[in-house]
Structure formats: C-alpha cells, structure tokens
Amino acid sequence: MELDFFSPVNEELVGGAGNKLGSSLRLHLADKAFPDLEGVKIVIFGVLEDRLDEEPSGEPFNLDGIRWEFYNLYPGNWHLPMADLGDIQKGETVEDTFFAVQSVVNMCLKKGIIPVIIGGSQDLVYAQYRAYDGVEQMVNLVNIDSRFDLGDADKPISNRSYVGRIVVTKPYNLFNYSNLGYQTYFNSQDEIELMDRLFFDAYRLGEVTGDITSIEPVMRDANLVGMDLGAISGGALGNYRLKSPNGFDGKEICSLARYAGISDKVTSFGVFEYTSRLNFPAANMLIAQVLWYFAEGVNYRKNENTISSKKEFIRYQVPIDDEILVFYKSPLSGRWWIEIPFISPANNKLKRHTLLPCTQGDYLDACNQIIPERWYKTKRKNEI
Known part of the structure; x- marks a missing residue:
C-alpha cells in the first residue's frame, strides 16, 4: 500500500467508541504503525480534492464529522474486517491527486480488498475508473446521480464531465454506464439522446423510487459504483437550504448502498460531492449509515459469480x-x-x-x- 499518500485519522474521533465500529476498525493513527491489511475486506479512505468542482464552495473541508458518526455505530450481526487509512490530501496538481487515488484503488483490487472512497468533487470517479486499466476485463460503472455528467469531453475534465472523458479516453475499458436517479430538468435533451445512442442505461428518479427492488440487478452487474450526494434531497440531508429539494430520501439511498454492497461484482465504491456545505450532523450521520449499509451488504454476499x-x-x-x-x-x-x-x-x-x-x-x-x-x-x- 502507498503509505505516503495518507494523512492519519484524528485520534480524538476514536475515544468512547466502546464496542462500536470505531473499536474494531484497523486505523491509521499518527503514533502507530500503518494498519496491517492482511484479511481486511474493506478499506475506507478520504480524498480532500475539489478543485475541479464547477460550483466550488471555496472553503476547505474534512471528514471528521462522518468518521465520528460512523465510528459510533454498532456493527450488525457480522464481523467484517475493515480499515480506515485516513485521507489523501490535495496533490500539488489535480493530476497528482488522481494518480494517488488510482494507485491506491489499483492496489486494493490486486489484493482483493474493496476500497470505499469518501471524496470531494465527483471527477474523482475518473481516477477510480482508471485503476481498472490493469484489470483484464470490461468495466460496468453505476452512478447514483441526478445528472449524467457526460459534459463536453473536448473541454477540461470537471465534476460534470468526467463520464464523457471516460467514454472517449484510451484504454477503452467501459462496457456499460448506468445512471440511477437522473432528474430530467438537470440534463439536456442532447445528453439524454446520447445516453440512448450509446445504449447506456438511465433510470429516472421516480422510476427508481417507484420500485427500488428493480435496481438490484443493475447493481449486481456493476464493477464500480459512485454516489453523488447531490442525488439526495436536501431534506434528507437535514438542510433545506441546499439546492436539491427533490432526490432520494435516507431509506432509499441506504437501500441502494446495500444493493451495491451485496453485489458479488462490485469491487470499489465511492461517495462524492462532500463539501463544507454538508458538514452538519444529519448529513454526516446519513453518509455514515450509507457506509454501514454497504458494509452489511458485503457481509451477505452469496459469491454466485463462481x-x-x-x-x-x-x-x-x-x-x-x-x-x-x-x-x-x-x-x-x-x-x-x-x-x-x-x-x-x-x-x-x-x-x-x-x-x-x-x-x-x-x-x-x-x-x-x-x-x-x-x-x-x-x-x-x-x-x-
């Protein structure tokens, strides 16, 4: 594992965890050796990168609030070895950050460990995807998002155009792209028609929430999954001042996370678009529960791909x-x-x-x- 990429977890977040998740996680702490990943099934790490956000908050952010809530949840009736590696800080350039994310995810894939990324802007999915370059298979990407994020592939990459960059950039590993929860008024008709011409799958928000169980096969066919927190309604995140009155509620987004976890094929999972605007208790708790449900899903995998x-x-x-x-x-x-x-x-x-x-x-x-x-x-x- 590339140890130099990570800054350690704030040790103050672990206190009082008792028999909760924080006491069972293998943590990267400042005064201790990097955690032994032998036998670990899931590693969690943050990426504090948001320079390609088209609507930047302009304020630094950290993931302490999410970790505090996650560490203080009780595990389910399962004992899944997990580790928290800390955070990848902004590199000197965005490309440096991408390289770090790609390297870590690729290393996890080779070790049979599932990386769970908590990130800033969702262009980090591009680095997550590029980690599969050395894996000899076509890749299915599932994105939980109100937008397709195809953008203009001829322009510089951003958190609204990274999927377009994935489609047009060699090596061509992408077999299928599925969007879950798009809202038509956030997507141009040109993008909607392009999704159809490329034979990609797109499911409107109402279609998903009308029968969320119908999405399980889509997740079962995914290799990597990305979740844009903007796909969740502002009310579910505990802040009606956010620009997303419509979106998934807490129960629905946790169901999708569990479907991603229980899929035998999903080998990486990311939660993106966390900024300083979301740093309040309800949002942090919901994200912690998303991570919890993903972990529970992994625990109950059936290994039916064999x-x-x-x-x-x-x-x-x-x-x-x-x-x-x-x-x-x-x-x-x-x-x-x-x-x-x-x-x-x-x-x-x-x-x-x-x-x-x-x-x-x-x-x-x-x-x-x-x-x-x-x-x-x-x-x-x-x-x-």
Missing part, C-alpha cells in the same frame, strides 16, 4: 420471435440472470458478461413475448 455456483442454476428457455431467451435462476438466493449470446468468436467484449442480471419480472415479461430492454441494449453493444 463457475461452480452457476452449475447449480436452474435453466429456462423462452422463445420470442426468432430468438430463444435463456434465463437462469439461483436456487440459493432466488435471483435471476439472462444469457447474452456471443455474436462472433472474434468479439471478446462479453467474456465476463455472458450472464446479465435481471428480475423475475423480466422472465415473466419474456413469457408474455416482451423482450427485456437491458438484454436488447447489451446485445446491441456487443454487435457494434
């Missing part, structure tokens, strides 16, 4: 027009998948995407001769 697990799946075939859709159901969890056919042996995009997570509703729709939209989009991407 070949041996898939051999136990129940197989269903459904003829539709000229297609035969093949569905699989896990007898262990009751979850469903649909098979994506290879177009040709030369196209290797789907080496790790032969089974697409879906819902039982998708299977029932197929039985009624309705082709699932996510299956169609994934198949079309493989044909391009």
